[in-house]
Amino acid sequence: MMTTHTPGTDPLDLLDVTGLLSDEERQIQETVRRFVADRVRPHVAEWFEAGTFPRELAPELGKLGLLGMHLDGYGCAGTSAVAYGLACLELEAGDSGLRSFVSVQGSLAMFSIWKYGSEEQKQEWLPRMAAGEAIGCFGLTEPDFGSDPANMRTRATRDGGDWILTGTKMWITNGSIADVATVWAQTEDGIRGFLVPRGTPGFTSRTIKQKLSLRASITGELILDEVRLPDSARLPEARGLGAPLGCLSEARFGIIFGSAGAARDSLRAALDYANSRVQFGRPIAAFQLTQEKLANMAVGLNTSLLLALHLGRLKDAGAIKPHQISVGKLNNVRTALAIARECRTILGGSGITLEYSPLRHANNLESVLTYEGTSEIHTLVVGQALTGHAAFR
Structure with missing residues (x-):
């Protein structure tokens, strides 16, 4: 078609x-x-x-x-x-x-x-x-090791032909509803990945409640208490920290586009409201201060869209680099969060209700700013690309 x-x-x-x-x-x-x-x-x-x-x-x-x-x-x-x-x-x-x-x-x-x-x-x-018949999750982040996964405490030790996994993973999207978890653990040969099906003895999960962000998403904690797995559960081609980080690059790429979607939806809600809300005898869209807000946000949105598309073309050409993905996530999430917050101001008191999307998007984007690499970590990735010096430690 x-x-x-x-x-x-x-x-x-x-x-x-x-x-x-x-x-x-x-x-x-x-x-x-x-x-x-x-x-x-x-x-x-x-x-x-x-x-x-x-x-x-x-x-x-x-x-x-x-x-x-x-x-x-x-x-x-x-x-x-x-x-x-x-x-x-x-x-x-x-x-x-x-x-x-x-x-x-x-x-x-x-x-x-x-x-x-x-x-x-x-x-x-x-x-x-x-097909959506089975749901998966990705167990990398731990309670004490978010931005520093190299020092994770989850361990996988050999026991004959099996592996014994012990540890805890935190802030895992889909964690408590997943049918299978990809769990990353330290071994004597470095970090390795394992597939842990739901129902495996010693493997439990719980849903994290009382969130102020990403509420329409299930976030869980994974607990592995001497979980016994056959060697066939190990991901054979995953060796070292580069394996889970490679997966994270895939997810971060989607965020570059996704965050622009949250920004666009927020701006559309604010623009529609500004054209229909009348104060002092005319729509608030006719006032200079409102137009300045709308214009600045529209420029930011379109810049984010162009950046996302450019990085997408690079990825399709097999030429994208990790620091470029960091540039995209850093810029687009930051921009989207600023747009969602500014749109709330145009909506006035109505903007704090769930009838309108901007504050919901702003709350969600607080999580997006943090997960798949915090803004601070992506800043340092870009800094390393610029200077050649790794400032992570």
């Missing part, structure tokens, strides 16, 4: 970024946008307030081909990086929790198996995960 593009139809697309997309990319973006409009927007405020994620969405996301969509084979769609990014943009325009679910499922849990797993592991898990 061919799509047509009419420049100037979206006032927020000041630089006609949409015109730089292919027909296929626009079609994928529009398909995800319709799904979000039909299945997410009518309910997301309720999910956020209740602090829940509707697991029944997983098969629907799978049917659309959005789970592991940028991977090849095993029931995955095999789309381009840009198409995956555009899907993330539309998902996060609905809510960061929805994009987080898709990112963790596809770019962390599935990607770790696809990249580092055995053929048997791929056949066992990837088709079901792509």
Whole structure:
């Protein structure tokens, strides 16, 4: 199906970024946008307030081909990086929790198996995960080691032909609903990855409650108490810290696009409100201070979109570098958070309610700013690229 593009139809697309997309990319973006409009927007405020994620969405996301969509084979769609990014943009325009679910499922849990797993592991898990029949999570972060995973305390020791895993993982998206966890642990030969199915003796999880951010997302703690696994549970191609960090680069890429979606949705809500809210006899959109806010935010949004698209083209060409992904996450999440906060000011008192999206997006983006590498860590990655000096220690 061919799509047509009419420049100037979206006032927020000041630089006609949409015109730089292919027909296929626009079609994928529009398909995800319709799904979000039909299945997410009518309910997301309720999910956020209740602090829940509707697991029944997983098969629907799978049917659309959005789970592991940028991977090849095993029931995955095999789309381009840009198409995956555009899907993330539309998902996060609905809510960061929805994009987080898709990112963790596809770019962390599935990607770790696809990249580092055995053929048997791929056949066992990837088709079901792509269909949304099985949910995965990614156990790297620990209570005392977030930005410093090299010093994780989770241990895997040999016991005959088996492995014994002991440790705790924290802030794990999908953690308490996952059917399988990719768990990273220290061994005598360095960091290795293991697949831990739900129900394995000694493996438990709990949902983290009382969150002020990412409420429409399930965040869990994983507890491994002398979990015995066969060697076939080990990811055979994962050796060293570079393996989980490679997975994180995949997830961070989706955030570059996704955060722009949250910014776009916030700005659209503020623009619509400003045109309909009348004060002193005219819409507040007609006042100079409001227009300055809107103009500055629109420039920031369009800059973020151009950056995301450029990095997507680099990724599709196989030329992207880790520090470039850090540039994208650092800039776009920071920009999106500033936009969401500023949009709330245009909405006035109405902006603190769940009737409008900007403050919900702002709360969510506080988590996005921190996970998959804090803004401080990405700043130091960029600093190292500039100076050649690693300032992490």
